[in-house]
Amino acid sequence: MSNQELEELRSKLDEINLKLLELLNERAEIAQLIGHLKTKQGMVKFDPVREREMLNELVKHNRGPFDDNTVRHLFKQIFKASLELQEENKNKQLLVSRKRHPEDTIVMVGDTPVGKEPIMIAGPCSVESEEQVNTVAKVLVDQGVKLIRGGAFKPRTSPYDFQGLGIEGLKILRRVADRYGLKVVSEIVNPADIEMATEYVDVIQIGARNMQNFELLKAAGQVKTPVLLKRGLAATIEELLFAAEYIVSRGNSQVILVERGIRTYEKWTRNTLDILAVPILKQESHLPVLVDISHSAGRKDIAIPIAKAALAAGADGIMVEVHPDPSVALSDANQQLNLEEFTNLMSALQLPVTSSTVK
Ligand code: PEP
Numbered sequence: 001m002s003n004q005e006l007e008e009l010r011s012k013l014d015e016i017n018l019k020l021l022e023l024l025n026e027r028a029e030i031a032q033l034i035g036h037l038k039t040k041q042g043m044v045k046f047d048p049v050r051e052r053e054m055l056n057e058l059v060k061h062n063r064g065p066f067d068d069n070t071v072r073h074l075f076k077q078i079f080k081a082s083l084e085l086q087e088e089n090k091n092k093q094l095l096v097s098r099k100r101h102p103e104d105t106i107v108m109v110g111d112t113p114v115g116k117e118p119i120m121i122a123g124p125c126s127v128e129s130e131e132q133v134n135t136v137a138k139v140l141v142d143q144g145v146k147l148i149r150g151g152a153f154k155p156r157t158s159p160y161d162f163q164g165l166g167i168e169g170l171k172i173l174r175r176v177a178d179r180y181g182l183k184v185v186s187e188i189v190n191p192a193d194i195e196m197a198t199e200y201v202d203v204i205q206i207g208a209r210n211m212q213n214f215e216l217l218k219a220a221g222q223v224k225t226p227v228l229l230k231r232g233l234a235a236t237i238e239e240l241l242f243a244a245e246y247i248v249s250r251g252n253s254q255v256i257l258v259e260r261g262i263r264t265y266e267k268w269t270r271n272t273l274d275i276l277a278v279p280i281l282k283q284e285s286h287l288p289v290l291v292d293i294s295h296s297a298g299r300k301d302i303a304i305p306i307a308k309a310a311l312a313a314g315a316d317g318i319m320v321e322v323h324p325d326p327s328v329a330l331s332d333a334n335q336q337l338n339l340e341e342f343t344n345l346m347s348a349l350q351l352p353v354t355s356s357t358v359k
């Protein structure tokens with residue numbers, strides 16, 4: 001084959017490439033239109049029967065030299081790319097997506113902004129008594145912390161473990177918080193309790209075990225109280241964002257996301273802190289992102305480095321469990337910091353003191 005012949009064939013290929021590109025994009029535009037129609041009609045995007053019909057039709061007309069399997073393979077790739085294009089559009093439409101809302105959402109808890117300067121949420125795993133909460137609250141105020149956490153409804157793995165003080169626990173939190181000018185973060189597990197909880201808490205926590213309790217998410221979407229939504233034990237980042245979308249799409253835009261570790265085969269920590277989730281969530285969503293250094297690690301000896309790692313990765317704050325005497329705590333005894341350890345953590349982090357956190 002002469003050089004000239006080769007050049008001619010190559011230039012024919014170049015021409016065909018451009019035609020194919022043109023046709024592929026024309027096809028993609030039509031696929032997008034179909035995607036919009038399906039969205040309007042609430043239909044699922046992937047239609048395996050239709051794909052099978054298209055592949056059969058193509059194979060029927062295949063005159064080679066590609067064999068039928070190669071034709072199937074090539075077109076499946078085209079179908080997959082079209083579907084991804086439709087999915088991408090779907091994610092663009094999410095209310096929690098940064099594509100939809102480029103500016104950071106700042107969740108105001110009283111006069112404390114969450115999503116601006118890094119903040120700290122601290123307090124016992126469970127509310128055990130007024131004295132216990134009071135002791136922790138004093139140290140929080142000393143350290144310039146504005147948000148106290150404490151579980152009143154505890155979703156415990158074993159039904160025989162301490163289940164929390166319930167409404168009495170919320171009342172204790174409210175009394176102590178009001179005494180010290182703090183704001184309350186506490187978990188609610190029952191959709192029917194959401195309305196009642198707004199009387200006592202400033203932030204409704206939805207825990208890892210309930211991240212996909214859709215009725216709870218919908219109920220939390222119907223109030224105006226900010227919601228702190230924790231990533232499920234085995235939830236993907238996308239599933240966390242869809243869970244947040246349940247709340248935001250019902251009308252409550254005040255959602256704070258929390259990375260709290262996911263379950264892996266690792267045994268030296270309770271969970272594996274997915275630090276990668278922090279910058280990814282910050283990139284994909286406009287909602288504030290916190291890191292729970294207690295439930296991720298399940299131990300407290302590494303609290304300072306993991307908190308620093310979280311902040312370095314772009315987290316908007318830290319959540320940590322603090323108990324006056326962790327060794328006798330009714331839940332999560334191994335991971336709760338004592339008061340001195342908490343003070344050391346605060347010194348190590350040197351969180352910015354905003355006007356609202358000045359005592
Ligand atoms: C908690 O923060 O009290 C808690 C139970 O954490 P998680 O839902 O992340 O396990």
Ligand code: MN
Nearest residue numbers: 125321331332
């Ligand atoms: Mn706990």
